[in-house]
Amino acid sequence: MKLCVTTVVDKKYVHYIPLFIYCLRYAYPEYKIKIFTLCDYPSHKFAEIVPNYFEGHKPGFNTIALRFLVPKKEFKNFDYVYITDIDMLIMREGRPLHTFHLQEMASTGLCYSNSTRNSKHWKGEESLSGLHFCAYEWFEKVEKEADRYRDYLLNTPERREFDGHMLYNMCRNSGLGIPGKFKLIPRHHGIHLGNFRLFEKTRDLKKRIPMTFRFQWMRMRNNNNFLNMIRECNDPMVDKLDKFCGL
Numbered sequence: 001m002k003l004c005v006t007t008v009v010d011k012k013y014v015h016y017i018p019l020f021i022y023c024l025r026y027a028y029p030e031y032k033i034k035i036f037t038l039c040d041y042p043s044h045k046f047a048e049i050v051p052n053y054f055e056g057h058k059p060g061f062n063t064i065a066l067r068f069l070v071p072k073k074e075f076k077n078f079d080y081v082y083i084t085d086i087d088m089l090i091m092r093e094g095r096p097l098h099t100f101h102l103q104e105m106a107s108t109g110l111c112y113s114n115s116t117r118n119s120k121h122w123k124g125e126e127s128l129s130g131l132h133f134c135a136y137e138w139f140e141k142v143e144k145e146a147d148r149y150r151d152y153l154l155n156t157p158e159r160r161e162f163d164g165h166m167l168y169n170m171c172r173n174s175g176l177g178i179p180g181k182f183k184l185i186p187r188h189h190g191i192h193l194g195n196f197r198l199f200e201k202t203r204d205l206k207k208r209i210p211m212t213f214r215f216q217w218m219r220m221r222n223n224n225n226f227l228n229m230i231r232e233c234n235d236p237m238v239d240k241l242d243k244f245c246g247l
Contacts, residue, residue, distance in 0.1 A: 003098055004032045004078040008067040009086045010059030011039040016086045016193075018229040019238070021047045023190065026220055027092040032078070035086075036070060038063060050074075054150075062153050064130060065163035068170065069146045069153070072139035081139070083132040087237065090190040091213045097189045101133035108179055111137045112171070115182040117164060127164035128171070128179075131187045138176075145170040191217065193237040196244075205244055214245045221247070 005024055009017065014037060021033055025046055033047035038059050041051045054066050067083050075081050080098065084090075090097070101113035112134035117127040139146075149166055172178060185208055195208050220226050221242075230238055 001080065001098070002032065002078045003030075003080045003082065004034050004075055005082045005084065005090070006034045006036070006067070006070070006075075007084055007086050008036045008053070008063055008070065009038070010063045011037075012059060013086050014039065014041055015233050015235060017041070017044075017049075019089060019233055020086055022226055022229060023089040023091065023220065027090050027190070027216075028097065031082075034074070036067075036074075038066075056154055058158075060158040061160045061162065062156070062158045065149070065153060065166050067130075068132065068163065068167050069150050071146070072136070072143050075136060075139055078136060080133065080135055083130075083134075084189075085130060085192065085194065087193040088131075088188060088190050089193065089217070091216045093189060093212075098133075100186070100189070104182075105133075105135070108177070110177050110179060111135045111141065112176070114167075114179055115184065115187065116168070116179060118181060121164070122161045123165040123168075125181070126168050127161075128167045129184060129187065130163055130167075131184075131189075132167065141176060142170045142174045145173050191241060193235070193241065196237045196240040202244075209241075209244065217241065217245055218247065 017035060021044060024031065024033055034050065035047060036050045036053040038054060038057060039052065041049050043049055057066060082097065104113045105111070112132065114128045114132050116125045117129065119125065121127055149170065168178065188208070191209050191213050195205060199205055
């Protein structure tokens with residue numbers, strides 16, 4: 001099984017790339033990593049970086065929608081692809097990431113694994129989460145819709161949280177089924193640094209960042225190279241994670 005973990009990043013968030021790669025390789029060295037950027041970015045020893053992708057598209061809220069619009073040719077050598085956030089620090093779990101999603105796909109009969117949002121989200125249940133696991137077949141089936149949305153985003157003002165609604169429409173309009181509503185936290189498969197922008201209470205953070213993930217973070221910080229990455233990242237969300245872990 002060949003699995004690729006991928007995302008699209010603009011200049012505002014490229015400082016997360018080294019941490020993203022290090023954590024993912026620490027958790028799942030067998031997975032391949034392919035990151036598309038909207039700006040210049042140097043090559044990386046342990047991941048394929050594709051700089052200056054999506055020519056003509058401007059950075060902003062639409063960037064996270066672009067991660068679902070990468071053409072199928074970019075993943076032709078993979079059986080499965082997992083699309084996630086650049087500020088998601090993947091951690092190893094008892095049930096590996098790919099097993100979680102393959103079991104769900106077997107249960108739903110879909111060629112992808114995702115969940116609809118709840119009614120409180122923008123567009124409510126007509127929106128999928130931004131954490132998307134799929135077989136290569138998914139790219140083949142949605143390519144026509146993806147091509148349409150690539151043109152659409154070129155001429156559309158950026159809209160916050162549009163990515164999930166767009167993804168929902170891509171799947172529906174391509175004749176694919178839509179999954180039900182599943183719990184979101186188990187789908188993170190790691191520490192989402194965005195939690196520290198959304199939640200302040202310790203009890204809320206503990207629900208989303210279990211002790212097993214905190215222990216893994218603390219073990220990784222014993223590596224001097226990783227510590228240097230953290231310092232160079234110089235991100236307040238990482239500082240909040242350290243404080244939350246008691247460091």
